[in-house]
Amino acid sequence: MRFDPALPYLRLAWCLGFSTSLSPDCPHPLLDRDGEIEKWFGLSARELEEKGLPKAARRRLLDRNRGRDMALAMLRETERLGMGLLWPGHPDWPRELEEQADAPPVLWFLGTPSALDAALFTVVGTRHPSPYGIQAGTQFSEALALGGCHIVSGLARGIDSIGHRAALKNGSPTIAVLGSSLDQLYPPENKELARGILRAGGLLLSEFPPGQQAFKNSFPRRNRILAFLGRGVLVVEATLRSGTLITAEWAATRGKPVWAIPGPFGSPSSRGCHKLIREGAFLADHPAGLLQDLELEPQTPAFSREGLSDLDLQVLEQLRQGPTPPDALSTATRSEIQRVLASLEILKAKGLVRRLEGSLYARTRYS
Structure with a gap:
C-alpha cells in the first residue's frame, strides 16, 4: 500500500482515541512524542502508567494486534474512499x-496539499454573525487573500464560511x-462550498478517520489545528462562551499572534473580541x-489567457460592460446557452x- 509508512501513526492515533477531550491547559501526554514513534508500542504497562497515560490509551497501546488491525482497516477505508x-x-x-507536541499523529485530506506551502492565516468567529x-469578515478575509495569504478556517456556518468564500471570490x-471526517462533512449545507474549495485548488483536512461524524469534543480538538496552521489568528466576532476563544487560547499558548476586531459595545457578539x-x-x-x-x-496577479478557449475570452470581453445574465451572453457571443x-x-x-x-455574472479583479 502507498500509505504503509503511515501505519504506525494511524496506530498511535487509534491508541490516543479520536474522542479524547483536549484543551490548551491540559494536552494529552501521548501527544508529547519525542523520539521514534515505534517506541510507544514497546513500553510496558508500568512505563505507560508512569508517563501519565489514561487507562484507555494504555490498554490500546498494549493490545498490539488489535492496534495493527485497526490501523490497517483505516488504511483500507482511506484508499477505498x-x-x-x-x-x-x-x-x-x-x-x-x-x-507542536499537540499536533495530531495523522491528517486525512482531499484536494491540493501544496495549498499549505503559502503563508497561512486563520480566520474564525461566531456561527451567527451580525x-x-x-x-x-468579508473585508478582512478579502484583504488577507489579496495579501497573498491562504485563509484557514473550519467550514462551519457563519464567519468560517464567510472567510472561505471571500478567499474563493x-x-x-x-x-x-473539519470537525468530522471528510466523508461525513458537517454542516451538510456546506458541501457545495467544500466542492468549491477543491475546484479552486484548496484543501480539506481532518484528524478524524473515515466514518466519524461530528460530536461535542470534535470541534475544540479541531480548533487547535486551526490555531497551529496559521501564522496568526483573526477573531471576527465571538461571544464570551464562543468556541472561537478556544482557538485564540491555543494560539496564544503557542506564541501565535491573535488579532480581534472590535465591535459595538452593546453587542454580545463583540464581547469575546x-x-x-x-x-x-x-x-x-x-x-x-x-x-x-x-x-x-x-497583490493583483496578472491575468493569464492560458487554458482559455475563444468562447471563454469572448465571455470575458462581454462582461467588461458589467454584470450580465447567461442568456444575454449567449446572444452576444452567438453561442448556445449550454x-x-x-x-x-x-x-x-x-x-x-x-x-x-439574480443569475448575473461579473468579472473579478483578477480578470
Missing part, C-alpha cells in the same frame, strides 16, 4: 505542525479543517492595518468571474 493521508515525515506534512460581522485557495483585546490581542481596526502588521502588500454556461463554470473555477444575485 480516495482520500489522502499526511503524517510527520511526509513531504507535505504542514511545517507549522512539526514543532450584519456588521458579515461585512467585517478573490481567486485564492483556502484550507478547511473585546475580552481578547483587553488580555493582549492585537487590535484589528481596519483590513489595511492588519496587512501592515503582517508586512504584506495587496456552451456559455459551461464557459462560465470554467471561468468561475479559475477565479475570473463570479456569480451575483
Whole structure:
C-alpha cells in the first residue's frame, strides 16, 4: 500500500482515541512524542502508567494486534474512499505542525496539499454573525487573500464560511479543517462550498478517520489545528462562551499572534473580541492595518489567457460592460446557452468571474 509508512501513526492515533477531550491547559501526554514513534508500542504497562497515560490509551497501546488491525482497516477505508493521508515525515506534512507536541499523529485530506506551502492565516468567529460581522469578515478575509495569504478556517456556518468564500471570490485557495471526517462533512449545507474549495485548488483536512461524524469534543480538538496552521489568528466576532476563544487560547499558548476586531459595545457578539483585546490581542481596526502588521502588500496577479478557449475570452470581453445574465451572453457571443454556461463554470473555477444575485455574472479583479 502507498500509505504503509503511515501505519504506525494511524496506530498511535487509534491508541490516543479520536474522542479524547483536549484543551490548551491540559494536552494529552501521548501527544508529547519525542523520539521514534515505534517506541510507544514497546513500553510496558508500568512505563505507560508512569508517563501519565489514561487507562484507555494504555490498554490500546498494549493490545498490539488489535492496534495493527485497526490501523490497517483505516488504511483500507482511506484508499477505498480516495482520500489522502499526511503524517510527520511526509513531504507535505504542514511545517507549522512539526514543532507542536499537540499536533495530531495523522491528517486525512482531499484536494491540493501544496495549498499549505503559502503563508497561512486563520480566520474564525461566531456561527451567527451580525450584519456588521458579515461585512467585517468579508473585508478582512478579502484583504488577507489579496495579501497573498491562504485563509484557514473550519467550514462551519457563519464567519468560517464567510472567510472561505471571500478567499474563493478573490481567486485564492483556502484550507478547511473539519470537525468530522471528510466523508461525513458537517454542516451538510456546506458541501457545495467544500466542492468549491477543491475546484479552486484548496484543501480539506481532518484528524478524524473515515466514518466519524461530528460530536461535542470534535470541534475544540479541531480548533487547535486551526490555531497551529496559521501564522496568526483573526477573531471576527465571538461571544464570551464562543468556541472561537478556544482557538485564540491555543494560539496564544503557542506564541501565535491573535488579532480581534472590535465591535459595538452593546453587542454580545463583540464581547469575546473585546475580552481578547483587553488580555493582549492585537487590535484589528481596519483590513489595511492588519496587512501592515503582517508586512504584506495587496497583490493583483496578472491575468493569464492560458487554458482559455475563444468562447471563454469572448465571455470575458462581454462582461467588461458589467454584470450580465447567461442568456444575454449567449446572444452576444452567438453561442448556445449550454456552451456559455459551461464557459462560465470554467471561468468561475479559475477565479475570473463570479456569480451575483439574480443569475448575473461579473468579472473579478483578477480578470
